[in-house]
Amino acid sequence: MSFPVASAHRSGEETLIARYFKPLATDPSAFDLADDAAILRAVGEDAVAATDVVVTTDAVVEGVHFLAHDPPDTIARKALRVNLSDLAAKGAAPAGFVLTLALRDAGEVWLEPFALALGEDAKAFGCPPAGKMVRRSGAKPGDRLVVTGTIGDAALGLDILKGGPLATALVDDATGKEMLIARYRVPQPRNALATAVCDHASAAMDVSDGLAGDLAKLCAASGVSAAIDLSSIPVSTTGRKLLASGAVSIEAIISGGDDYEILCAISDDCYERFAHEAMQAGIAVATIGTVIAGTASPRFIDVQGRELSLQRRSYSHF
C-alpha cells in the first residue's frame, strides 16, 4: 500500500496550524486550535446557553480526498459526510449546511448527480441546506434605495492590475491608482452599520457582483422594480476624473464587481434615523433611487432623463 503523502507523527497540516494560525486564537473562548470543530455563540448570548452552535468546515479536495474520476454523486456524499462525522464526534446534531463549490469546469452531466446525491444525503442525515435569510426580500414601492461608500473603484483597480487601459489614463496619478488597487485588494466591509441595517432596512445585501446586477437580485427577491438616478450614484474623486475624461463609462462603474458596499431599501419613515446612525458610524450613505412596483428590470436614468441600456449587469464568477 502507498499513501500520497506520509509523515512521521506530526503532519504538515498540524505543523502549519500550530505555527501560523494558533497564535491568532487569542480570544479567551478559543482554547486552542487542536480540534476539528468550533463553538460559535451568538453575540450577546448568555455564557451558559443551553445550546451551543457547533461549526465545522472540512474541505474536500480533488487528489486529496477524492480522485479526479470518482463519480460526482459519491463526491457530494463524501463532502457532506466528512463534516457530519466531525459533528457526530462532538456529540452535536446537524442543524444545516452551507456549500461552497469551486469548479474548474462542470456541466450538467456532473452537476446533476452531484446535487441529487447531496439532497438525498441531506435528507437522510436530517441536515437541510441552511434556511436562507429573507432580509433581501422586504423592499416595498416607495422605499429609498441607499448605498454606502463609493461604487466602481474595485473594478477600476482590477483593470489597472491586469494592465488595462486605465493604467495609462492614470499614469500621473499614483495616489489615485493606489487607492483603486487597494479597493480591489482590501475591501472595507461596513460592519459598523450592521445594527442600523438590522433596525431600519426593509431589504439589504452587499454589492459584490456589481451594483446593477445586485440591485436586480434584490428587486427580484422582493418582487419589485426600481428607478435609479445615475447622477446620484456615489463615485470616488478618481472615478469621477476617469468618467469625465471618457476613460471609463458609467456602465463599467455600475457593473463592476468587488465593491463590498451595502445596498439597502429603507422606507421614508425610517430614513432619518438610519442616516443619523450612519453618520455616527462614520459611514457615508447616498440615496440613489426609489423602489417602484412591477417586475421589470431596474431602470438607470441619466441627467437628461434618458434610460441607460445595459449590455451586462453583473460580474460573474462562472
Place this chain on the structure above:
Amino acid sequence: MSFPVASAHRSGEETLIARYFKPLATDPSAFDLADDAAILRAVGEDAVAATDVVVTTDAVVEGVHFLAHDPPDTIARKALRVNLSDLAAKGAAPAGFVLTLALRDAGEVWLEPFALALGEDAKAFGCPPAGKMVRRSGAKPGDRLVVTGTIGDAALGLDILKGGPLATALVDDATGKEMLIARYRVPQPRNALATAVCDHASAAMDVSDGLAGDLAKLCAASGVSAAIDLSSIPVSTTGRKLLASGAVSIEAIISGGDDYEILCAISDDCYERFAHEAMQAGIAVATIGTVIAGTASPRFIDVQGRELSLQRRSYSHF
C-alpha cells in the same frame, strides 16, 4: 475596461444555484437560496429565539477574487472582509470565523504575512477565530478507548482505486473490493451516536487521518498516553483476509486515512450505558485499549506482547 467573465442579467452562478441547488432547499426554514447568508438555529432551540446565528461562506479563489501575484496579506484581509461584508448587509455582528485553506504550495514567505494580516483584521473587526471545542481534551488515565465500526477499509479502497497491489490480491473478490471502495468514497458518519458521545465520552474525535495519528492527537490534547491492544482493533472481514494473507500490514490499517469512525475515551462508570445506547443506535463499538498517564506516544501492543514500531502514524493532507 474588461471583465474576466461577463454575462447579461443572470450570471452563470445564479443559474447554477437555481437549477441544481434550489430544489434541495426543501426544509420549511429554507425560504429560498436567493441570499448570501443563512440562519442556523441550534437544534431544539425555540423558534422565537432572541438571537439567530447567521452563517456566511464566500470562497475567495485565485484568478476570480484575487490575482496570483497579489500580496498574501491583502488576500487574507479580502477573504475575511468579503464575508464580514455579507454579515454587515444582514445586520449581523461577527461572532467568529473558521478558515479553510487549499494551497497548491505555500512556504513561510507566503504563510507568515497571510496569517499575520488575518489576525490583525480579525482583531480589528472583532471577529476572533472561533473558540475550539475542548471535548477532545478530557481523556483520563483508566478511561477505555473505544472506536466505532471498522478501521482501515477506506485506505485499502483508495489503494485499489489507484491500481495498487490490493487489486490483484482481491482479484476473485469483487464484493470485498466494492465494499472497500465504497468505504473510501462514501463514509458512514456516526451521527446516530452523537447524543451518547455527548453524554458519556470524556474525549472524542473522528478518525479521519488514521487511527494511530488521530489517537496521538487526542492523547496530546488531554495530556495523557495510551496502550492499544492491536488484536482488539475492529477490522472488516475483507481487511482480515488481506492481513492474514500478508497483502496488508497492521501498520497500513492503523495509519490509513478516511475512516470517519469515532474514537472516544469513556470512563468505566459510563461505559455500560454508552455501549447500550450504541447498540440501540445499531452502531458497533469496540474497546481497543486504555488511557494511561504520561506524555509518551500511544503504544500499540500485539498478541505476543510486543510493541509495534510505527514508521508513520497518520495520513497527511500537506
